[in-house]
Amino acid sequence: MIQHARRLLLSLGLAFAMAIGGVAPAAMAQVPYLQLIPQNSSKYASIVVDAKTGEVLYAKRADAPRYPASITKVMTLYLTFEALSAGRIGLDDRVVFSPHAAAQSPTKLGIRAGDSISVLEAIQAMCTLSANDASVAMAEKLGGTEQRFAALMTLRAQELGMTNTNFANANGLPNTRNLSTARDIAILSRAAMRDYPQYYRFFSQVSFNFRGRTITNHNHMLSNTPGVDGLKTGFTNASGFNIAISGVKDGRRLIVVVLGGPTRITRDRVAESLLLTGFDVIRRRGLGEDIKVAQNFFEPPQLAAATEPQMAQGDTGDSLSVRLASSPPPARASQIQIVEPRSVPKLSGKAKAQAGGRWTVQVGSFNSRSDAREQLSLVEKRFGRHVDDARAVAEKDGGKYRARFQGMTEEDARDACKALKAKKQPCVVMAPGRG
The missing domain is CATH 3.30.70.1070 (Sporulation related repeat)
Incomplete structure (x- = not known):
């Protein structure tokens, strides 16, 4: 019933667009929930990408700098998966919490300094609870210090084609130097499932048990939206409500990134609407229609007319010819080696x-x-x-x-x-x- 109502919304939106704008049915598919974004929003950005080909089906402010918040943890997880795949760590290895890791702000597991959890538990805590302390503890395990690990994160981002991203920490807590874009987050999401599909299942985990308590995933779309099986949410006051999701329908997978939502519910509705519209575009193109996603129609005038940073050459934001600038994983990790020690020397005395x-x-x-x-x-x-x-x-x-x-x-x-x-x-x- 819900799906039928949403399809009806899509149809009504298309009919309305035709009535006032002369848009041909075969030319555009509409995104009905974008009108929920406040007119004065300067945080909103979004993108829809075909996970297989990297084709951008829709982009709005996709290259504008934004605070990724806890979506930052996807890169922390990417490097964790890389270390697991290379045999540098195992799922049963211990992750010791330093005083710095234990002192992170909520949301967190609340592990005391000197205590430890397994790598598996750290991954689950990052994916479901979005645990800030577990993220820093893992960063210290892999990179020695969080600062050193953040440099490694940024270097890997550049290697993956995330040209507008800089990471300042491992968890996405407020930091003016921790910046990314909707396009770069889509690149990262695609790289995570492409390079380490054996670990993608952690992004799908609705809950896990930790020391006698059940921890549920912050990503409600895993349970509420058919086909969605990952990835990550994020929120700070500066960023607004962020989400990167991936969903499958009829054997096709899409990635949707929405940044700067005014509320969690609105963010999820916009993300779901973009996902459904993306699948509708793919279905109709399969039937021979020359179709793309309409970009500006349902967005408030102030939002649609807002100034955006200059895009890459040929990127008009709504062109189907735009390709995701993702590269194959590099042969080597980087010149910054992922070191084995939990911490590097803190010189004193x-x-x-x-x-x-x-x-x-x-x-x-x-x-x-x-x-x-x-x-x-x-x-x-x-x-x-x-x-x-x-x-x-x-x-x-x-x-x-x-x-x-x-x-x-x-x-x-x-x-x-x-x-x-x-x-x-x-x-x-x-x-x-x-x-």
Whole structure:
């Protein structure tokens, strides 16, 4: 019944357009919910893309800079999937929460500093709860620090063709330097499902259980809109209500991005309307019609006439000849290596004076990297203040994986090992060059 009513809205909108504008039925399909965007909105932007071909079926302000808010986490997840695919981490590996990660603003899991969750739980928390603390903890695990990871995010964005994007953090919390566009978010969404389809299912998860509580997904369209199976929502006061979705119908997949909605409900209605209209365009083109999505008809005059940044050459915003500027995944990650340690050295005290220590504390030798990482996580949890300035590394040495804390001064290494031994935790202090 609901679907029938929406189709009726589409038909009525088309008839009205014909009545006052002389638009031929075979030329345009209308987007009935765009009139819900306030006339004074300066945040709105949107795009509809064919996921298979990259063809842009509709674009409005698609290259205007916007705050992506929590959609930022899609890039954090992309790099997480990349690390999983490359074998650098596993779903059962531990993600330790630093004081910085634990101190992130809600929405968050509320994990205490020194505690840890699995990589799987971190992914689920980012996809469903949009957990800001889990995002930063994962960033620190992969990049050493959130700042370093944000640089990696931006570099990867450039490699994917997201030419108007800069990431300043891993979770999308307010930062004037954390900017993207509707087009770039579509590129990222397409890359996530294209490059790591084995992990796309996490974007479809309606809920998951975490330590005795059920966490539900912020993306209500997963449950309310047939065919929608991902990706991510976002909101800050500065950004408005954002969403990137993907949906499938009759074997065709579309990506829709809506930024700057005035309310969640309005944002979802506009996104659903764009999705349905996109599918209608594809269906009618399959029947031989030369059709595109009408861009401005239902938008308020002030919004439609608002000044936009200059688009790329040939991009008129509503032309079907526009192609998504996405590139194949690069052969290598980037010149910024995704490092294994949870954190890079935070130089302090004598470490600062010596421009970084060169001593190592080894806390175990194991047959697998995952066991070595688990040991590192346990030591970090129990003896955090003694190893906070060190790099935690599961280092392969012959046929074994050595769990080591590197980058310490001699004094700090000996003090740490003394504290560990006092609690019956075996350890070995290793001088520079010993290995």
